[in-house]
Amino acid sequence: xxxxxxxxxxxxxxxxxxxxxxxxxxxxxxxxxxxxxxxxxxxxxxxxxxxxxxxxxxxxxxxxxxxxxxxxxxxxxxxxxxxxxxxxxxxxxxxxxxxxxxxxxxxxxxxxxxxxxxxxxxxxxxxxxxxxxxxxxxxxxxxxxxxxxxxxxxxxxxxxxxxxxxxxxxxxxxxxxxxxxxxxxxxxxxxxxxxxxxxxxxxxxxxxxxxxxxxxxxxxxxxxxxxxxxxxxxxxxxxxxxxxxxxxxxxxxxxxxxxxxxxxxxxxxxxxxxxxxxxxxxxxxxxxxxxxxxxxxxxxxxxxxxxxxxxxxxxxxxxxxxxxxxxxxxxxxxxxxxxxxxxxxxxxxxxxxxxxxxxxxxxxxxxxxxxxxxxxxxxxxxxxxxxxxxxxxxxxxxxxxxxxxxxxxxxxxxxxxxxxxxxxxxxxxxxxxxxxxxxxxxxxxxxxxxxxxxxxxxxxxxxxxxxxxxxxxxxxxxxxxxxxxxxxxxxxxxxxxxxxxxxxxxxxxxxxxxxxxxxxxxxxxxxxxxxxxxxxxxxxxxxxxxxxxxxxxxxxxxxxxxxxxxxxxxxxxxxxxxxxxxxxxxxxxxxxxxxxxxxxxxxxxxxxxxxxxxxxxxxxxxxxxxxxxxxxxxxxxxxxxxxxxxxxxxxxxxxxxxxxxxxxxxxxxxxxxxxxxxxxxxxxxxxxxxxxxxxxxxxxxxxxxxxxxxxxxxxxxxxxxxxxxxxxxxxxxxxxxxxxxxxxxxxxxxxxxxxxxxxxxxxxxxxxxxxxx
Ligand code: C2E
Ligand code: CA
Ligand code: CA
Numbered sequence: 001x002x003x004x005x006x007x008x009x010x011x012x013x014x015x016x017x018x019x020x021x022x023x024x025x026x027x028x029x030x031x032x033x034x035x036x037x038x039x040x041x042x043x044x045x046x047x048x049x050x051x052x053x054x055x056x057x058x059x060x061x062x063x064x065x066x067x068x069x070x071x072x073x074x075x076x077x078x079x080x081x082x083x084x085x086x087x088x089x090x091x092x093x094x095x096x097x098x099x100x101x102x103x104x105x106x107x108x109x110x111x112x113x114x115x116x117x118x119x120x121x122x123x124x125x126x127x128x129x130x131x132x133x134x135x136x137x138x139x140x141x142x143x144x145x146x147x148x149x150x151x152x153x154x155x156x157x158x159x160x161x162x163x164x165x166x167x168x169x170x171x172x173x174x175x176x177x178x179x180x181x182x183x184x185x186x187x188x189x190x191x192x193x194x195x196x197x198x199x200x201x202x203x204x205x206x207x208x209x210x211x212x213x214x215x216x217x218x219x220x221x222x223x224x225x226x227x228x229x230x231x232x233x234x235x236x237x238x239x240x241x242x243x244x245x246x247x248x249x250x251x252x253x254x255x256x257x258x259x260x261x262x263x264x265x266x267x268x269x270x271x272x273x274x275x276x277x278x279x280x281x282x283x284x285x286x287x288x289x290x291x292x293x294x295x296x297x298x299x300x301x302x303x304x305x306x307x308x309x310x311x312x313x314x315x316x317x318x319x320x321x322x323x324x325x326x327x328x329x330x331x332x333x334x335x336x337x338x339x340x341x342x343x344x345x346x347x348x349x350x351x352x353x354x355x356x357x358x359x360x361x362x363x364x365x366x367x368x369x370x371x372x373x374x375x376x377x378x379x380x381x382x383x384x385x386x387x388x389x390x391x392x393x394x395x396x397x398x399x400x401x402x403x404x405x406x407x408x409x410x411x412x413x414x415x416x417x418x419x420x421x422x423x424x425x426x427x428x429x430x431x432x433x434x435x436x437x438x439x440x441x442x443x444x445x446x447x448x449x450x451x452x453x454x455x456x457x458x459x460x461x462x463x464x465x466x467x468x469x470x471x472x473x474x475x476x477x478x479x480x481x482x483x484x485x486x487x488x489x490x491x492x493x494x495x496x497x498x499x500x501x502x503x504x505x506x507x508x509x510x511x512x513x514x515x516x517x518x519x520x521x522x523x524x525x526x527x528x529x530x531x532x533x534x535x536x537x538x539x540x541x542x543x544x545x546x547x548x549x550x551x552x553x554x555x556x557x558x559x560x561x562x563x564x565x566x567x568x569x570x571x572x573x574x575x576x577x578x579x580x581x582x583x584x585x586x587x588x589x590x591x592x593x594x595x596x597x598x599x600x601x602x603x604x605x606x607x608x609x610x611x612x613x614x615x616x617x618x619x620x621x622x623x624x625x626x627x628x629x630x631x632x633x634x635x636x637x638x639x640x641x642x643x644x645x646x647x648x649x650x651x652x653x654x655x656x657x658x659x660x661x662x663x664x665x666x667x668x669x670x671x672x673x674x675x676x677x678x679x680x681x682x683x684x685x686x687x688x689x690x691x692x693x694x695x696x697x698x699x700x701x702x703x704x705x706x707x708x709x710x711x712x713x714x715x716x717x718x719x720x721x722x723x724x725x726x727x728x729x730x731x732x733x734x735x736x737x738x739x740x741x742x743x744x745x746x747x748x749x750x751x752x753x754x755x756x757x758x759x760x761x762x763x764x765x766x767x768x769x770x771x772x773x
Contacts, residue, residue, distance in 0.1 A: 035060035035144040038122075039076050040137035041093070051076040051093055054139070063144060065108035076142075079105055080117060093140050095121050105144060116145040120179050173269070176254075177262035181207065181222045184262070193247075193269055195240035211236045211244060218249075225251040225263045234270070246271045287383040289361055290368035295384035295446075301392060302442035305338055305435055338435040339402050341391040342449035343371065343409055346427040346461040348387035351419075353618075359419045363426065370412040374405075390449065396434075399466075406430050406464035429456035430464035451475040482539045484521060485532055489544050494519050496552045499735040500744065501577070501706060501728045502751055504720045508732050510749035512609065514577040515553035516735045517545060537583070546584040547593055553578055554601035554608065556738060560745060561603075569742070571749030575637060577609040582616030591627050594636070606635035609660065614646025617656065629657040639706070644694050654701055661698040663724070665709020667691045672714040688718055695722040711756040730756045 037060050041051040053074045061068035064079060071079075080103050093099070099119050104112040122139035173190035175183050183202050191198040194209055201209075210218045214235045221231045231251045236244050251265040285297040293301070345367065352360035364387065371381045371389055380392040391409065396402050413428040431452025433445055440448075448467045456465035465471065488494055495518040502508035519527045536542045553576045563569040584590055598605055610631070617624050617640070628638050639660035640653075644667055670687035698705045707719035710729030719727060732751045736744065744751065 035063040037071065037079075037142050037144070038139055039093070039119075039142055040139045043136055043138055051140070053079070060144065063105070063107070063113075080142075093119055093121075093138075095138060118143050118145075122180075173267040175206070175265045175267060177264075179262050180226065181219065190267055193239065193245065193267060194237060209237050209239070211238050221249070221251065222263070225253050225265075226261045228253050228261075237267075245269050246274050287385075290365055290383050292368050292372070292389070293380060293382040295382070298380070298382035298384055298390055298392075299442040299446070301380055301382075302340070302435075302445050305392070306438065306440070306442060306445070337396050337402075339391075339393045339396045339405065340433045340435060340445055340449050341393065341406060341409060341464075342431045342433075342446070342453050343367075343389040343391065343413070343428050344431075344453045344457070345387040345413070346429055346457065348426075351424065351426075355420060355422070362419050363417055363424065366417050367413060367426070370415070371409065374408045374412050384446065388453075390446065402432060402434070402466070403464070406432060410462065410464065427462040429453050429461045431456055432464060432466045434466075448472070448475075478535060481521075481527075481532070482535050482541075485519065485535060486539065486541060488519060488521075489541060489548060492548065494545065494548055495737075496549050496556070497735040497737055498553075498556075498573075498576075498741045499728060500573075500733045500741070500749075500751060501726050502732045503725065504716055504727045504732075507750040507752055508727070510571065510573060510744060510751060511726055512573045512575045512577060513741065514579075514611070514728065514735075515549050516579075517549050518735075533581075537581070540583070542581045543584045543587050543590075546578070546580055547597065550578045550594065550608070551597040551600065554597050554603055557607060558601040558603055560742070569745045571745050573745075573749075575607050575609050577611050577637075577639060579611045579641065580616070582613070585612060585616055585624050585627060591631055594631060604635055605631060606637070609637035609639050611639045611641040611662065613641045614643065618646060625655075625657065632657045632659075642708075643698075644690075653697075658703060660704045660706055660726075661694075662706045662708050662728070663691065663694050663698075663719075665729075667694060668707050668709050668715050668719065668729070669711075671718045672712050688722075691718065692722050695719075695724060699723060713753065713755055716753065 036057045037053050038055040039051045040054050053071050053076065056068045056071040058068060061071060064071060101117055103115060103117050105115050105117075106112055119140045119142045122141060168187050170187060171189055173193045174187045175190055176185040178184040182204050183206050186198050186201050186206070188198070191201060194201065194206075196209075207215060207218065217233065218235055221233045225231045230253070232248065233251075234246065234248050237247055238244050246269070248268045248270050249265055250268075251263045254262050254264045285293060287294045345363075348360065348363070351363055364383075367389065368381070368383060371391065375381055375391055375393060376395075378394055380390075382390045382392070384390055391405075393405055396405065409430060410428060413426050416423045416425050418424075431449045431454070433449045433452060435445065438445065452465045452467040452471060455467075455471050456463050459465065496515050497518050498513035498515055500510045501512045501514060503511050517529055517533075519529070519532050521527050533542065533545070536545050557573065557576045560569055560572045564572045580590075587593075594608070594610070595605070598608060610628070612624070612628070632638055637659045638657055639662055640656070640658050641662050642664040643661045644664045667687065667690055671691060695705050704726065705724045706726040706728055707715070707724045708728050710716050710719060710727045710731045712731060715729070716727060716731055731753050733744070
C-alpha cells in the first residue's frame with residue numbers, strides 16, 4: 001500500500017518500511033493529495049549537476065500529465081523551468097532551510113501552469129538510507145500547490161493561525177515543527193521554561209538545551225514521531241540559568257500542507273512533582289523522627305535477604321573459586337551469618353510519661369544516632385516503631401561475634417543521655433535471630449526477634465537473648481495457650497472464685513468478696529491467674545476477661561441475695577469486688593459495660609467495687625478519673641489495689657475518686673519477718689513503720705483500708721492495731737469456689753482464723769510467675 005503510492009525507481013515493494021525520516025517522507029506522500037516529488041543531487045560538489053526527480057506520487061503524475069514512472073530521473077529543470085526573474089531552481093534547493101517560491105511548471109503537453117513550490121531538505125541519513133535513496137546524494141521533498149488551491153491554502157493558513165493563537169496564550173509549553181526536528185514555533189510558556197526568547201529556540205537550537213546524555217533519546221523520539229507515531233518521553237532540559245528541569249514531552253505527528261512531516265508537542269515541567277513524589281517515596285520508607293528506615297523498609301530488606309541463597313553470604317567468591325578449582329579462601333569463616341537484633345529500650349514509657357513526649361523523642365533520636373555508629377556500612381539500622389530498633393548485621397562469623405555486637409549495642413545505649421538538663425541512663429534488651437538457613441517470612445523474623453526481646457526482658461532486662469529452639473518452643477506453647485484462652489473465654493469456660501474480705505475479730509465476719517478468675521485448662525489443669533492474665537494482656541483479651549468476671553460476679557451476688565430474701569441464706573456479701581485492668585478502664589465503652597452487667601443482674605452500681613491498680617490510674621489519669629468519677633457518683637465503689645507498689649503521690653491521691661485502699665501484701669508479709677518486740681520499738685520493726693505510714697495516709701484521706709495477704713495472727717494483729725477496717729488473706733480464707741462460699745454464707749458468714757505455716761526465709765510469693773512449660 002505504501003509502495004503503491006509511489007511510482008518510481010527503487011520503490012520495488014520488497015523493501016521493509018524504511019526507518020526514520022525516509023519513512024516520514026513516505027507517510028507524508030501517502031497522506032498528501034497534492035503533488036509531491038522527491039529530488040536529489042550528488043553530494044560531491046565536483047559532480048554537481050542538475051537535480052533529478054527520484055520519486056513522485058500520483059498527484060504529481062496527474063499534474064504533469066505523465067505516468068509517475070516517467071517522471072523519475074527527469075531533470076528538475078524540465079519540470080520547474082528557471083524563473084525569469086528569480087534564481088534557477090537548483091539554487092533554491094537549500095540545505096539549510098525550507099524555500100518557497102512561485103513558479104510556472106511545464107506539463108507534458110508543454111503547458112505552463114502557475115504554482116506555489118516548497119522545497120525542504122531531507123536531513124541526511126548517515127546510518128541507513130531509505131529504499132532507493134543513496135548516501136551519495138542530498139534529498140529534497142518538493143511539493144507543488146496547483147493553481148486553484150488558493151482557497152484551500154488560505155483555509156490551511158487560517159487554521160494554522162488559530163492554532164498558533166491558542167498555543168501562544170496557553171500556559172502549557174507547546175512546540176511546533178513543520179518539518180523534521182526543527183522547531184518552527186514555540187509559545188511563551190516554552191520560552192519561559194527555558195528562560196530564553198522564543199526566536200532563539202527555533203530551528204534545531206532547542207536540542208542544545210536537552211542535557212547531553214538525554215539528547216540521543218530525544219532525537220530518536222523525534223524520528224519516531226516523524227514516522228507517524230505518538231511519543232511520550234521523560235527527559236531533562238537545561239534552562240538559561242543552568243538549572244536542570246525534568247520534563248514530560250508529548251509529541252504527536254503533524255502534516256503541514258506545503259511543508260511536510262512535523263510534530264506538535266507539549267512540554268510539561270514535572271520537576272516539582274517528581275521532587276514531591278521522591279519525598280513521598282522517602283517518607284514511605286523512613287521513620288520521620290530519626291530518619292532511619294522504617295518497618296516497611298526493614299521488611300523489604302529482610303525479604304531480600306531471606307530470598308538470597310544462604311551460601312552467597314559466606315564467601316562472595318565461592319562460585320568463582322569452585323569454577324576455577326581454586327581452594328576456599330584461607331582464613332575465611334566456615335559459615336558467616338546475618339543477625340537480626342531487635343533492640344527495645346527498657347522503661348522507655350517512664351521517660352515518655354514522666355518527662356513528656358518531646359523528651360522521649362530526643363532520647364529516640366540519640367539512640368538512633370548511637371546505634372547507627374555501632375554497625376558497619378552494609379548493615380542496617382531501622383526503627384519499625386515505638387521504642388524498638390532493629391539492626392541487620394552481616395558477616396557475623398560465630399556466636400562470639402553475635403555476642404560482641406550485642407554487647408556493643410548494650411554499651412552504646414547505656415552511656416548517659418542528657419535530656420532537659422537531666423542525665424538519664426537507659427537500658428536496652430536485645431533479641432537476636434540468625435537469618436541463615438531460616439525458611440520463614442520477614443514478618444516472622446521480626447516476630448521471633450520480638451519473642452527473644454521478651455525473653456531478655458523476662459530475664460531482668462539489660463541483656464541479650466538469642467532465639468534458640470527452646471525459646472521458640474516456649475513461644476509456640478504460649479501462642480497455643482492464647483488460642484485456648486480465647487476459646488475458653490468465648491465458651492464462658494473461665495470460672496470465678498471468691499475470696500472473702502472480712503471484718504477481723506474472733507470470729508471474723510464476711511463483709512464482701514473479691515472475684516478472682518480461674519482457668520482450668522483441659523490438658524494442663526489449673527493455670528496460674530497471673531500467667532494467663534499476662535497472656536491475655538498481650539493478646540488484648542483482658543477487656544473480655546474482665547467483662548466476663550464482672551457479669552458472672554453480678555449474677556452470683558444477685559442469686560445469693562435472692563436466696564437471702566427467701567430465707568435460705570442467713571448472710572450475704574455487702575458487695576462484690578472485681579479487678580479492672582488498665583486496658584479495660586481506658587476502653588470507650590467501659591462505663592456502659594459496667595452499667596449493663598449490673599442492670600442485667602438486677603443490681604445497683606453500689607453492689608460492685610472496682611479494684612484499680614495505681615499503675616492503671618497513673619497511665620491515663622485524666623481519662624480514668626472521668627470514668628471512675630461518673631460511676632462512683634452513681635454509687636459504685638472504687639478501690640486502689642496493690643497500694644504502695646505503684647507511683648502514688650499524695651498530690652494525686654487526694655483528688656482521686658476512691659473509697660478503699662488495699663494495702664499490698666508485700667507490706668503485710670514483712671510484718672512478721674521482723675523481730676516481734678524489741679525494747680523501745682513497736683512490734684513488727686521497720687516494716688510496721690512503713691505499714692503504719694500507709695494506713696495513716698489512707699486515714700488522713702478518709703479512706704477505708706483493706707489489708708491484703710494476711711496469713712498470720714501477727715500480721716492480722718498489727719494491721720488491726722493500725723486501724724485497718726478489713727482484712728483479706730489466707731488467715732481467714734483462701735479464694736473459694738461458688739459452692740464453698742455458699743457454705744460460708746449458710747454458716748452466717750463467720751470465719752475462723754487458721755494461720756498459714758510461716759513462709760520460708762525471704763518470704764517467697766506462693767504463685768509462681770511465667771509461662772508454664
Ligand atoms: P490481686 O487483685 O491482688 O488479688 C489478690 C491475689 O492475692 C489473689 O491471687 C489471691 O489469691 C492472692 N491472695 C489472697 N490472700 C492471700 C494470702 O494471704 N497470701 C497470698 N500469698 N496470696 C493471697 P490470684 O487469684 O492468683 O490473682 C492474682 C492477680 O490476678 C490478682 O491480684 C489480680 O491482679 C489478677 N486478677 C485476678 N482475677 C482477675 C480478673 O478477673 N481481672 C483482672 N484484670 N485481674 C485479675
Ligand atoms: Ca484485686
Ligand atoms: Ca491486690
